Amino acid sequence: LTLDQLKQLPQVERSIDIHCVTRWSKPGVRCRGVRLAEVLGMARPDEAAKFISFTAHSTRRHDTSLPLDDALELETLLVWEVDGQPLAPEHGGPLRSIVPERYFYKSLKWLREIKLLERDELGFWEREAGYHNTADPW
16 A cells, blocks of 8 residues: 555544653654554455564665554554654654554554564564563553
């Protein structure tokens, strides 16, 4: 789907608290986009899909993954607007994923590709820096 096609889907606006593993937080960030569940509903995932992977449009093909059930339960969003403004490129624009209630390294900038997987594949920060795969700040 193109960004324009995503914007034709039912949009949501949600206030999300962002937590970075580098010890900063930003509460109440207003995010506008579409629920991941809406997009996956169009794709009709195979029952074998247990994990989801997001890949960035970047030279290192930065990526992240999480259990599909977690991504849906946490109401992951595909976001193009933050606090009433288009998502700036330095913050992941034009489109990024945001996974509420997880450290921000699970929310991928410059979203290019979404893959459904039978088995988990560790993302960039888990592979390269040893970050915990669940990314639960609590």
